[in-house]
Amino acid sequence: MMTQTLVTETPAAWKDGKRGLWMMGVLWPALPLISAALALSTGMGLFWWLTPVVIYGVLPLLDRLVGEDRVNAPESAVAALENDRYYRLATFLFIPVQYICVIGGAWLAVSGGLPALDILGLAVSVGLVSGAGINTAHELGHKRENLERWLARITLAPAMYGHFYVEHNRGHHVRVATPEDPASSRLGESFYAFWPRSVWGSLTSAWHLEKVRLERQGKSVWNWRNDNLQSWAMTLVLFGGLALWLGPIVLPFLIFQGFIGFSLLEVVNYLEHYGLVRQKEASGRYERCKPEHSWNSNHTVTNLMLYHLQRHSDHHANPMRRYQALRHFEQAPQLPSGYAGMIVVAMIPPLWRSLMDKRVLAHYQGDVTRANIHPPVREKILAKYGAAQPQTLEA
């Protein structure tokens, strides 16, 4: 008797097939804890490297095996989906797991009597969780609710990237896929050229945004209301507290894991808009950000671990839309793999270029002049692709 109501797609009948699986986002940040338990109980040092092995090795394989999920919730079901508090819980619970990793990791590094190589594995592992924290903070920091905005900054603290909260919404979302955006990578730009440009450019932009905002209110940038200063203070409190407890010797561990953390964010930034650019209109404004200005991936496993971050086009069109409701857009350019696989590729520039440059070119129907080209290699790129025949390029 239920079948009749199920056949017609009423919102009440629609069920999110991934609902329970979103808790994976809370479980995988516990990997450094699992690896520590395994390493300490078996005495096998290799286990300290379990987290990077899972992220860089196992996840890309799982993406390949499990494949893609293109299901979009029907629009009529979105309100109920967004109001379902369970999904919020799946982001909130990330935070205690993350902090147990950072604090526990710091304690083990200082007091565990571990060899240097094991500490390095532990620091990389904790750093990757701090980097994943930036993704959680990203989901939280786009929301209107004060609680979520506060939690976003707490989640950013271990990666020393509190200014992301300012720069991402008011900087990156405005300048995305333009040559002016430090966090949009350009055709022909390697990850290693992008990293310093994005790290420095995002920092200075965040500072500038808050300076302008506060000056408009008649306040100095050196005001406690400066969101950058507030967010950085959280890092100072966390690192300072741990240094008081464990001694200043813990600071190199904390700073190194933070470096790994924000570098994970930057490599993800690198893949999200590579080579894509918004054209300038006659008025001098850039065209609106559209789905074709972000790279996407529907790979199920990595999407579950990243709160649908890979449905990136819909995110830029609807930045406040909650992750569970983000949609796949047919017209959006697609990455050949999920982010886990693509970040490995991005770290090997020749491999990245061989995989991605042709996709950028195909996206622009062979017209390379429509891409966002890295200025230092502009002539080289134009010479290489400038004469390309559109009809010889297949997607």
Place this chain on the structure above:
Amino acid sequence: MKTWACVTCGVIYDEALGWPGDGIPAGTRWEDVPEDWTCPDCGAAKGEFEMQVVKAAA
């Protein structure tokens, strides 16, 4: 006349000014702004704007 702000990037839509660049004349009320109009700066949908509380002049 009310003002509406993009929650993400802070762009202000002022009903008194409209958005002539997009063919929305001055004086256009928020409810008359086309539903497919998006934030001119960050591309966020119209639904992602919220009404601003008008502060009384000090």
